[in-house]
Amino acid sequence: PVAAIPKALKKAGLTLNDIDLIELNEAFAAQSLAVIRSLELDESKVNVNGGAIALGHPLGCTGAKLTTQLIYEMGRRKSKYGMVTMCIGGGMGAAAVFENLQN
Template sequence: MAVAQDLGLDMAKTNVNGGAIALGHPIGASGARIIVTLIHEMVKRSSTYGLATLCIGGGMGEAVIVKR
């Protein structure tokens, strides 16, 4: 939250449903859970684009932009 404030991000659009602690962190299914949550929120808000990011063990990560 400190980084979001420093960058001046709109908190109404940033991580609106919480992260892994709030939504659960199913081993091996985190990516699917994040995508489903993103698409649900995009439909709810009539959004055209959404961004999902995921950290992976060993310092790796991934990101995907979804267009509906």
């Protein structure tokens, strides 16, 4: 998701500083650390309730699981913006930005 994150932020007209919470799919710890370090993500915003290593990695529903986790946590914290990111086989990645309109 290293390439996908800046593209999603640009389309949304935002920067990483605008993002309150990030759900980063981490199939492997090394991959997560590489993404966090490459993009200089604020670790206090990443996977605040645990990630796939701690909670499990349901095959085929990663996007739905991460988005649901993010939306509920954004509501609890009254966060304005959140981001879901995930790696995809073959070196690809995906990222989506969500806005809480109930603030």
